[in-house]
Amino acid sequence: MAARVSAGDAGTAARILDVAERLVQVRGFNGFSYADIATELRITKAALHYHFAGKADLGEALISRYATRFADALASVDAVAAAASARLSGYADLYLQVLRNRKMCLCGMLAAEYQTLPQPMQDAVLRFFDENETWLERVLEHGRADGSLQFRGTARDTARLIISSLEGAMLVARPYGDVDRFQAVAQSLLAGLARPSAAPPSRSASAVA
Amino acid sequence: MAARVSAGDAGTAARILDVAERLVQVRGFNGFSYADIATELRITKAALHYHFAGKADLGEALISRYATRFADALASVDAVAAAASARLSGYADLYLQVLRNRKMCLCGMLAAEYQTLPQPMQDAVLRFFDENETWLERVLEHGRADGSLQFRGTARDTARLIISSLEGAMLVARPYGDVDRFQAVAQSLLAGLARPSAAPPSRSASAVA
DNA sequence: GTCTATACAGCGATAGAC
């Protein structure tokens, strides 16, 4: 809403969001302060309040931008990969890229702190998971229809299994600083969904370092 | 180390740990203060510092006690259930009981906040996951040997899949306040490990409310 | 073992100058 992108300027609001986003993903929403952001950007706390009146507003903006970027990434996966199993691999790769930067999924982190968040942030966190679920459901239905995927329960339940497993794999792998631990979990999970007779899922990136 | 359990007294140190444990599991380690505990127990913050010199010490004691209790619960699962699939159901039920109280796994919560924790707490968190993994590995090997379980990769990788999926399922289900969401994920996960021909795993409690 | 009292740093937030 603020952020006038003027000549040669990345936009202060955007730079604030960049720093804040990383801080939340690494330390949690209750683990950083306006002072942390201000110090890193070499501006004052008062300047931060100009762009985001309160921490709650900043938090809402963070989730909103993150969700938009995630939706774009999902659209990109759709564009790059046609096969359902390849799309699932692409989905797991999105998580992998975050973990590689030693970060937790923004909304996974906020899910842990959920009870301490202002309600608009709580609502936005649930919306994020809902959107993930919807996208996965569509991919799963598609894969089941063309015979490339197999799973027992509903597409919705399977989508929830995928989200839970990948979020949990990030949650646990990050303290170990062990990306392979995430990879192994993602592989096992997706292997259980691929139809045995189907062609090897081209492992777009989820297996290579 | 402190805590003299005298007549009719539950032990102040233990009561402090009870309150602190719940606060961490609900709000996170960075989401509560000594004042929160003091108010609830109707003692002063100074009294808290007598039992636990600093928040870091309190945190260490929390994980230590939690890990001990969890190990006891695993031994109890071993004692009650003999079949590997029943032991896995019992394991999932331990998570379920925590979620029913609207709480996150203590170490799952601390895993999210990992980067902000003092090192002794960090080490203790990893030990907790290692112990879970060791127990699960043993159950999985046992089940594979007697033919009641089937899985593709190593027992270690499968153990990690189980831990990740259940931790993630708690993480996501809790904000929704939806225990069934956790149940469905746990069911799908364990169903994928049970051998089709094997007898129905007596669903010790994981399906009933 | 618990209290009162307090120190002191950090927090989110605001007022008002430039």
Add this chain to the structure above:
DNA sequence: GTCTATCGCTGTATAGAC
């Protein structure tokens, strides 16, 4: 749009009386 200055509150922690 950013600054200086400051407010009021909460955070962890300590000293010393009882």
